[in-house]
Amino acid sequence: MDNIDLKIMKLIQKDASLSLDTLSKEVGLSRNACWRRVNILEKSGVIKGRVALLSSEKLGFGLTMIVLIKTNQHAKSWLETFDKVTKRMPEIVSVYRLGGDIDYMMKIIVKDANAYDETYQRLIKEIEIFDISASFVMETLKDTTELPI
Incomplete structure (x- = not known):
């Protein structure tokens, strides 16, 4: 390059x-x-795709949640299930496996608190989670897809 x-x-x-x-x-x-x-x-995969970025607010998705997950399950089968379940849920827009005290972080975008609770209930029904904590985003100060080239 x-x-x-x-x-x-x-x-x-x-x-x-x-x-x-x-x-x-x-x-x-x-x-x-x-x-x-x-x-x-x-x-070569450097350009992974081209997309349109939509306004979650204008489409009625007014609540963004940051969810932190701790698990005591580190078997490959648990991770495969977690991966499959989270990919099936379109409101979960990002999932990261972390190093440190927290195992996973998710960004969830939904219409409101009731919609988040429905997501939460489906998630814990399908996946055994040791600890989960969620915070709602009050204001987005920076959110970009641009890499610092």
Whole structure:
């Protein structure tokens, strides 16, 4: 990767809808040369996909929860079940396995507290969890998908 690849990635992570013509002008390449570079970045997996970011608030999803989980189950079968269950639940938008005192952290986006409780009840019905604690987000100060290129 060179500086042109970095420029391409910086531009498309800000706005994936940029036309190839606009992108090529911004990085100083011909349209075909720019397309080849984007294609290589996509095929190599550096560009994982292109998406539209939606407003959770405008779609009626007014509650974001950060959920911390501790488990006393560290068998592969438990992790496989946890993985399968959380991937089946679209309101769970992020899951991280952590080092330290907390085993997992999840970000859950739902309409309201009742919807969160329904998610919580389904989760504990399907997965044995030692300890779970949840906090609701009062204000989002920063939330970006952009990597610091």
